[in-house]
Amino acid sequence: MCELCEKYGDNGGRWYLNPENYARPLYKKVEKEKEKEPMILTELQGPFYYKPLIELKDNPEAFEKMREGYLKFHETMSGQVVSLEDAEKMVEIAHPIARIDCICRRITRATLEDGEQRPRSCLGLGVGMFRWEEWPERYKGGVEFLSTEEAKEHIEHWHKRGMVITIMTFGTPYIGGICLCDYPDCLAIRMRLDYGIKPFLLKGHQVAKVNYEECTGCGTCVQRCQFGAIKMEVTTKKSNIDMTRCFGCGVCTYACPQDAISLIDREKLPGLKEEW
Amino acid sequence: MIPQIEIDKNKCPTPYECKKCLQICPxxxxxVAPTKVExxxxxxxxDYEVQAVFKDKCVLCMDCVKVCPTGAIKIKVGGR
Amino acid sequence: MEKYNFGLDEEMVKALSEEFAPLNFVKTLKLSQPHSIEDARASLEEYGRELARRSIEKGEKKIDRVYRVMKKAMEKTGEMKFPFIPQRYLEIAYLSIQPFRRLRIVANSSRILSYRLNECSLYKAIEEQYGKKAANKMVCKSACFALIEEILSHFDFDIKPSLEASMADDGKCQFKIERK
Structure with a gap:
C-alpha cells in the first residue's frame, strides 16, 4: 500500500483526497517575540540545498551516506504523481486555489521575467495564499485566485500539453500545491529520477498500459514520457511501456491519437503494488 | 569525474536579469536563487546568485562559457 | 511593498476576551443547585449566541489583510464563502475565550468545516467550579452549538452542526459542519 495513504488516508482512501490534509486555521494569536523569525530559504533556494549531495556523485559510499539525511528531510516535504482524474477531485476539496509561478522553473530556467507567455503552471493551495504578500519573494509574480472550474481547466490545459501533475506537501501531510511539472526544470522529478530521493516524489496510484490491438506504432507517446519508460519496440512496431519505470502520470494516455493507452490501478497488480 | 564549475560573482552581479547560461544549458x-529573503x-x-548545481550532468559542451557576456564561468575537469 | 497586518486585531480579541471571560460567566450558572441544569443550558446558549453576535459585529469592523484578500478571492471566484466566512468568526470567538494560539481545523473544504478543541476553558471552568461530574454532563456544548448556529444563520447557511467527539468521552471536542 502507498505509505502516505496508510498514514494519512481516510479509512483506506487516497491520502490526497482526505480533507484533513488541506486544513489550516486562518489566524493565530500573535507572539510578539516571534515576529522577527528568520526566513527559511530551503524552498526558495531549491537546488542549492542538494548541492553538497550532488558533489559526492562519484563517491558512491559517501553519496549513500549523505543521501540518508536528505531522505529524512523529505519525510516533511513529500510529493506524489497524480492522475488528471484525481487532481480534479483534489480541487473540489482544496480552497483557496491560486495560480502561481513555478518555483522550480524560476530557479533552474529563470523563466519568471519571460512576460505574459511564461508558463505559470503551478497551483498554490490553502489559506497561506491569503497571506502571500507577507513574503513577496516566495510568490514573485503574484497569485491569481481560481475557481474550482478554472483550476480544472488550468490543470487539463498543461497536462494535455505534456506536463506531469504532482502534489507537494509543506509539512507532510499538509498539501500545499498542485504542480504541473516538466523534467528537467522540476526539482522533484529530477531528484527522484537522477539522485534517488524517493520520498520527494512517489509514483502515482496508477500505471499506464498499452493496448496492442489499438496501438499503431506512431511513437507520439514516446516523445512525451518524462520518466524514460516508453520506447518503440522495433520488431513489433508497437509502443512498449516499462511499467516498473512508469510513474502513472497519464501524459501518454492523452498524447495517444488512438486512445490505445489506459491507466490501470497499481494496487491491482501484485508485481507493482509495493512499487512507489 | 565531476567537473569544477565556478562562477565569479563579481563578474556576474545580476544573474537573474542575464540568465543566458541558465537557458542555454542542454x-x-x-x-539561480536569492541569497536573502525579507x-x-x-x-x-x-542579491541573486547563480550556481552550477547538477554538475555530474555536465557534458562539457562549453555553451555556457561561450554565451557568458562577462566571462564569469570557469570550467575545469577534475584534478586535470 | 506595504507592510500588512495579517493577524486579528489585538484590541478586538482583548475586548472580547474580557467581555466573555469563561470563568466569570461560569460562576453565574449555579450548577451545584438541583434543577438548575435547564437554566444553565439556556444561559450557555445565550452566552454562545452573544459571543457570535459580538464577534461578527467587531470582526466586520476590524478588517485585517487576510480577510481583505479572502473577500477579493471570493469576489473573483464566486466561491469560498463557505467555509472561510464561518471559519473566520469561529476563530475570532474561540481565540478570544480559549487558551490555545490557533484553532485546530480538521477540515475546511467547500463541503465540510470541522475543528477540534483539545482543551477548553469553558469545560475547565465548569470542572473547577462544580466538579468533574458536572463538567462531564457536557452542558457546555450548548454554548458551542449556539455559537456555530448563530454564525451560520447570520451568513444564511442552513446547516446543522454535529458533535463528533466530546471532552467527557474522548478528552477533546470535535465539531463538524457539513453541507448537504
Missing amino acids: QAIFA RFKETAPE
Whole structure:
C-alpha cells in the first residue's frame, strides 16, 4: 500500500483526497517575540540545498551516506504523481486555489521575467495564499485566485500539453500545491529520477498500459514520457511501456491519437503494488 | 569525474536579469536563487546568485562559457 | 511593498476576551443547585449566541489583510464563502475565550468545516467550579452549538452542526459542519 495513504488516508482512501490534509486555521494569536523569525530559504533556494549531495556523485559510499539525511528531510516535504482524474477531485476539496509561478522553473530556467507567455503552471493551495504578500519573494509574480472550474481547466490545459501533475506537501501531510511539472526544470522529478530521493516524489496510484490491438506504432507517446519508460519496440512496431519505470502520470494516455493507452490501478497488480 | 564549475560573482552581479547560461544549458545544470529573503520585500537583483548545481550532468559542451557576456564561468575537469 | 497586518486585531480579541471571560460567566450558572441544569443550558446558549453576535459585529469592523484578500478571492471566484466566512468568526470567538494560539481545523473544504478543541476553558471552568461530574454532563456544548448556529444563520447557511467527539468521552471536542 502507498505509505502516505496508510498514514494519512481516510479509512483506506487516497491520502490526497482526505480533507484533513488541506486544513489550516486562518489566524493565530500573535507572539510578539516571534515576529522577527528568520526566513527559511530551503524552498526558495531549491537546488542549492542538494548541492553538497550532488558533489559526492562519484563517491558512491559517501553519496549513500549523505543521501540518508536528505531522505529524512523529505519525510516533511513529500510529493506524489497524480492522475488528471484525481487532481480534479483534489480541487473540489482544496480552497483557496491560486495560480502561481513555478518555483522550480524560476530557479533552474529563470523563466519568471519571460512576460505574459511564461508558463505559470503551478497551483498554490490553502489559506497561506491569503497571506502571500507577507513574503513577496516566495510568490514573485503574484497569485491569481481560481475557481474550482478554472483550476480544472488550468490543470487539463498543461497536462494535455505534456506536463506531469504532482502534489507537494509543506509539512507532510499538509498539501500545499498542485504542480504541473516538466523534467528537467522540476526539482522533484529530477531528484527522484537522477539522485534517488524517493520520498520527494512517489509514483502515482496508477500505471499506464498499452493496448496492442489499438496501438499503431506512431511513437507520439514516446516523445512525451518524462520518466524514460516508453520506447518503440522495433520488431513489433508497437509502443512498449516499462511499467516498473512508469510513474502513472497519464501524459501518454492523452498524447495517444488512438486512445490505445489506459491507466490501470497499481494496487491491482501484485508485481507493482509495493512499487512507489 | 565531476567537473569544477565556478562562477565569479563579481563578474556576474545580476544573474537573474542575464540568465543566458541558465537557458542555454542542454543539461539544465544551473540554478539561480536569492541569497536573502525579507518580509514584505522582493529580493534585489544583486542579491541573486547563480550556481552550477547538477554538475555530474555536465557534458562539457562549453555553451555556457561561450554565451557568458562577462566571462564569469570557469570550467575545469577534475584534478586535470 | 506595504507592510500588512495579517493577524486579528489585538484590541478586538482583548475586548472580547474580557467581555466573555469563561470563568466569570461560569460562576453565574449555579450548577451545584438541583434543577438548575435547564437554566444553565439556556444561559450557555445565550452566552454562545452573544459571543457570535459580538464577534461578527467587531470582526466586520476590524478588517485585517487576510480577510481583505479572502473577500477579493471570493469576489473573483464566486466561491469560498463557505467555509472561510464561518471559519473566520469561529476563530475570532474561540481565540478570544480559549487558551490555545490557533484553532485546530480538521477540515475546511467547500463541503465540510470541522475543528477540534483539545482543551477548553469553558469545560475547565465548569470542572473547577462544580466538579468533574458536572463538567462531564457536557452542558457546555450548548454554548458551542449556539455559537456555530448563530454564525451560520447570520451568513444564511442552513446547516446543522454535529458533535463528533466530546471532552467527557474522548478528552477533546470535535465539531463538524457539513453541507448537504
